[in-house]
């Protein structure tokens with residue numbers, strides 16, 4: 244199986260340590276590719292909307308984005324990590340997610356995403372890990388991913404792992420290992436089951452694309468939906 248990891252920080256701190264713990268269950272059974280932000284996606288989306296209206300290849304950052312996207316599409320499991328920065332995911336993670344706005348369901352979602360699994364790992368000192376995880380999960384679910392596991396943790400006493408109490412270390416370790424075992428047990432030869440809520444969102448977007456495509460057959464999103472067969476009843480899930 245293949246795993247693609249998007250690290251929301253380049254720092255080898257607590258987020259990194261927890262991510263390594265999560266991956267330990269997969270080391271001998273997965274081909275793991277990791278990207279680090281901002282290094283691997285260093286630029287902000289400038290809001291030119293070229294990806295939306297002219298195609299993703301026209302993005303000024305297409306060389307970087309296309310490489311990461313290929314890896315995301317090929318992976319059986321996506322792992323997204325971030326410490327909480329002012330109650331949210333890191334700015335680098337937000338900049339990364341902005342580059343994939345065109346992949347949101349109302350635009351041109353990738354069919355591969357509708358049967359994929361993902362995990363979001365966030366942690367913080369006191370509070371904010373949950374809202375940071377929500378930032379990432381929100382994008383993933385609108386990309387169409389039906390199965391998303393979430394780990395959130397709060398260190399409380401210190402920001403350095405080795406300075407945490409043994410009890411806190413054990414609590415976080417237990418929690419991340421539980422999630423890791425759960426995802427390691429899954430059968431990745433079978434697609435994840437698409438949730439009802441995703442089917443509802445998809446139907447709504449389909450209705451919208453049908454009328455947009457009818458009004459302007461050259462409109463890129465509508466053309467994409469038509470090419471996938473989605474306007475004629477084909478669905479990206481099994």
Ligand SMILES: Cc1cc2nc3c(=O)[nH]c(=O)nc-3n(C[C@H](O)[C@H](O)[C@H](O)COP(=O)(O)O)c2cc1C
Nearest residue numbers: 256257258326327328329330367368369370371402
């Ligand atoms: C810019 C910045 C903003 C932060 N904001 C929060 C916050 O809102 N809530 C919180 O509990 N910790 C906050 N922290 C602390 C980090 O989330 C915490 O130290 C975390 O463990 C860092 O993870 P790392 O070791 O992987 O970098 C912030 C740290 C930085 C650098």
